[in-house]
Amino acid sequence: MCRMLGFVATHPTQLGCALVDAPHSLRVQSREDLEGFAHADGWGIAQWTEDGLSVTRHLAPAHEGEDYRAFARTVRASRIIAHVRQATAGDVRMENTHPFGHGPWLFVHNGTIRHFDEGVGERMRAEMSAEHRDRIAGTTDSEVLFHLLLTRLERRPAEPVREVLAGLISDVAAWCVDAGPCEGLGLNLLMSDGERMIGARWQQTLWMLERDGVLDCEACGVPHDQAGAPPGYRALLVASEPITEEAWRPVPERTVFEIDDAPKGPRLILQPCSAEA
Numbered sequence: 001m002c003r004m005l006g007f008v009a010t011h012p013t014q015l016g017c018a019l020v021d022a023p024h025s026l027r028v029q030s031r032e033d034l035e036g037f038a039h040a041d042g043w044g045i046a047q048w049t050e051d052g053l054s055v056t057r058h059l060a061p062a063h064e065g066e067d068y069r070a071f072a073r074t075v076r077a078s079r080i081i082a083h084v085r086q087a088t089a090g091d092v093r094m095e096n097t098h099p100f101g102h103g104p105w106l107f108v109h110n111g112t113i114r115h116f117d118e119g120v121g122e123r124m125r126a127e128m129s130a131e132h133r134d135r136i137a138g139t140t141d142s143e144v145l146f147h148l149l150l151t152r153l154e155r156r157p158a159e160p161v162r163e164v165l166a167g168l169i170s171d172v173a174a175w176c177v178d179a180g181p182c183e184g185l186g187l188n189l190l191m192s193d194g195e196r197m198i199g200a201r202w203q204q205t206l207w208m209l210e211r212d213g214v215l216d217c218e219a220c221g222v223p224h225d226q227a228g229a230p231p232g233y234r235a236l237l238v239a240s241e242p243i244t245e246e247a248w249r250p251v252p253e254r255t256v257f258e259i260d261d262a263p264k265g266p267r268l269i270l271q272p273c274s275a276e277a
Contacts, residue, residue: 009235019072030062047077095138109142111186115179234265
């Protein structure tokens with residue numbers, strides 16, 4: 001298990017409160033989530049700004065020390081993916097720290113692929129291209145899932161990404177069921193190439209929040225966009241757990257989604273996955 005946050009907005013926005021200071025920020029979830037679990041095995045933040053993409057990763061717990069706080073309070077972007085890790089597969093080292101990247105894509109995963117070491121992982125590796133097998137640097141199930149997805153995207157360039165993802169999630173879930181009992185299987189993920197943000201909810205919690213207009217932050221009391229947003233500012237957040245006391249809604253279970261940069265602001269486009277697990 002891990003915890004993740006995705007953010008897309010029409011205008012660059014300060015994200016320090018969501019990452020650090022909000023009642024249930026990602027820093028708080030690193031120490032203890034709503035189920036009482038810690039996610040203290042490293043953190044990573046990818047942000048797309050006017051200057052391009054930057055990715056920062058660290059092995060220390062996000063809730064300890066000043067490294068995470070100091071950096072997270074500087075994050076100002078129109079698109080971010082952030083992750084705090086609970087190491088259920090793979091040891092604590094930089095190669096296993098999310099987000100994983102290849103080409104234009106950044107990827108984070110929340111959950112565990114059951115029976116990964118009892119045949120499912122080998123089945124996943126066997127299907128991917130030799131190039132992507134060679135690109136796997138760490139020992140997590142998450143990185144294998146990422147490179148299998150990239151293999152399928154390269155083999156099906158005309159197919160929408162979320163349809164390729166829906167098929168992959170369904171297949172991996174079915175392979176896990178074939179291998180044995182699958183209680184605790186989790187295939188929640190987020191990925192972005194800087195233009196699109198795409199994700200899935202499969203047997204882990206995931207929530208969404210839409211913000212319409214620049215609002216005073218409930219944590220600090222002021223709007224997050226210090227430069228002043230133009231009329232029509234909108235933002236959409238997805239997170240493993242609600243971060244604030246706002247009106248978060250659950251993302252439907254067993255779906256993939258795309259956060260579309262529509263002219264009137266980001267919106268969530270949903271698509272069901274088909275397999276049973």
